[in-house]
Amino acid sequence: MKIKAGILGCGYYLPEKIMTNADLEKIVDTSDEWIRTRTGIEERRIAAEGECTSDMALKAAERAIASAGIKKEDIDLIVLATICPDYAWPATACMTAAKLGFDDIPAFDVSAACSGFIYALTVARSMVESGLYKKVLLIAAEKFSTYLDWTDRNTCVLMGDGAGAMIIGEGSTSEIMSTYISADGSHPDYLCQPGGGSVHPLSQEVLDKKLNFMHMNGKEIYVNAVEKMPLALDKAMQLAGVTPEQVDFTIFHQANIRIIQYIAKKFNVPDEKNIVNIQKYGNTSAATIPIAFAEAWEAGRIKKGNIVAFSAFGGGLTWGGAVVKV
Ligand SMILES: CC(C)(COP(=O)(O)OP(=O)(O)OC[C@H]1O[C@@H](n2cnc3c(N)ncnc32)[C@H](O)[C@@H]1OP(=O)(O)O)[C@@H](O)C(=O)NCCC(=O)NCCS
Structure with a gap:
């Protein structure tokens, strides 16, 4: 089987x-x-x-x-x-x-x-x-x-x-109902650590220019995130065969409350179904969704049998979504 x-x-x-x-x-x-x-x-x-x-x-x-x-x-x-x-x-x-x-x-x-x-x-x-x-x-x-x-x-x-x-x-009983991932590498500069790799190997110049730190084009990231995160959520729900109404909770990558609220509005997700902790922890990159999931599980907010939908976006550019039955 x-x-x-x-x-x-x-x-x-x-x-x-x-x-x-x-x-x-x-x-x-x-x-x-x-x-x-x-x-x-x-x-x-x-x-x-x-x-x-x-x-x-x-x-x-x-x-x-x-x-x-x-x-x-x-x-x-x-x-x-x-x-x-x-x-x-x-x-x-x-x-x-x-x-x-x-x-x-x-x-x-x-x-x-x-x-x-x-x-x-x-x-x-x-x-x-x-x-x-x-x-x-x-x-x-x-x-x-x-x-x-x-x-x-x-x-x-x-x-x-x-x-x-x-x-x-x-x-x-738990089931990963769907996963969807994608990437577009034509704009690595929008969000990256430019120095320390094979393009800009570590050197005094790299350190002087602070290329060993995070660099970001905030506006481009914002514009792409509000396009790709809803798309990824939609794809993941389609693959799982669920409608937004059947989803008990959403957890979106915690990068910016305005992005989170934009997606929630687009899919008619009420506040009580949208798990948000950005105010406490900021953007912990790949860790935002599993932290929010585990925190809500431990608090008894997410329960066995709930359907939870995820959507994320980040440097790469990369994006993806998933739907799980807990
Ligand atoms: C970064 C971000 C919050 C900026 O918000 P914004 O409303 O677009 O702000 P703007 O870029 O228009 O900047 C407005 C002004 O605030 C200033 N500013 C930027 N950071 C600031 C800060 N921490 N404190 C005060 N002012 C700041 C800017 O310098 C700019 O000033 P200027 O107009 O004199 O040049 C927003 O673009 C964003 O969230 N982008 C996506 C970031 C993200 O999600 N990154 C991780 C992706 S996984």
């Missing part, structure tokens, strides 16, 4: 340190009012000194394993979405595996920026449904604070650190 993958457990981790908009006012020429009205963000979490992406991934993973009620040894594959790796290479999934106590398990990263979770979910689902792996530990973890120029008000106010995780395996 055909294997159907589902979500067996979930968890999330956020660093303790809170950075408020008032804290940012002391660093760059910005205001709480500007950040709140333009983005919806009130505060974000910042990883402790020495706390790296795999440390956050580990904590989210441990909570997801406990939530699934499985033994760690049941996991046979680790897929980790990040663009804030511990090292340029090897993959952060490998260090996370080692920290979990594994020394003989496949582990690799998926790089799809803020759409990373949807991409990794697609990979995990395919691995389970092909029969190749039984229990995939899917993690999205980002230490974005490392990649921010803290003198650039255009970018440093937007992002935060955090991690979310899920166990994907054959579901008895």
